[in-house]
Amino acid sequence: MIGLLIVDDHPVVRDGLRGMFAGDGRFAVLGEAADGAEALVVARAVDPDVVLMDLRMPGTDGVTAIRALRDQGFRARVLVLTTYDGDSDVLPAIKAGATGYLLKDTPREELFRAVSAAHRGESVLSPVVAGRLLGELRSPAQDSLSQRELEVLGLIARGCSNKEAAGQLFISEATVKTHLLHAYAKLGVRDRAAAVAAAFERGLLGSRGGHG
Template structure:
């Protein structure tokens, strides 16, 4: 049996998923969590094989939780199950270490197959998400990033803080923030992680 942890901030969704998997002898729901922090604690306690992870939750969000699970050495595969398939959701989740990414309108049997595939370590992407990722890889940025914006993103990608980036480029922290905001707008993202992921996907950063 494949042991599952269901992570979603909506009790009705958790109840629905629990009932769905309880009716199939291939799966066993080991626990539930309403946010990322709770997911980390429960995952350490019950050692699931697969985590069904929502993304947008209060407190610790799904992407942060996925990253934390990897950093803490929790071996479970993470299968994102969410309503959202925007650039700023998909790219960071995959970059953080999600094995797969499905939307909540997925049919029951397809979800069962996806969980089994994730358990085997296979990547599982809904058609809409796969198409979006391929589009990101093939398309240029909405607007060209300036050389300075690329320099700032490159340092952020290396783990530099705004202060460290400012020091290295001999500019102020306020200027770093301005360059980041301009880069977010051009890349169509909302945060640092998504900007770095999008820049790599569009081959704007080396590596």
């Protein structure tokens, strides 16, 4: 039996998912949480096999929670279940360590299969999300990134703030922001996490090491 933790800020969604999985003998709903911070507390208490994680929640969001679950050594696989399929949601969630990414309109049997697959450690992506990721991998940067843009992205990837990156490169913080905006445009993304993820995926920053 696969033990589940359901994380969503809408009680109606949690109730619906709990009822759905409770009616199938392959699954047991071990706990629920309304945001990422509560998810970490409940996960420590119930040690789930799979976490069904919403992304946009008040308080601690899903991507932050996914990253914390990974960094704190939880064995649970995380399956994102959300209504959002934009690049700014998909890429950071996958980069943070999500095993799969499904949309909330996924049919019941597909959701059951996805949870079982995630439990086995298999990647599960909704067709829309898979198409986005493949497009992200295949589409070359509209213009190649400049050396300075790559240097800025490399520092951001190592966790530097704009101010810290500016200090290391001996340029102004405003210049760092300008380089980042140019990189976003070339990579077709809207934020730092997605830019770093896209740059790694395209081999612009080398390969990801460690547990990333």
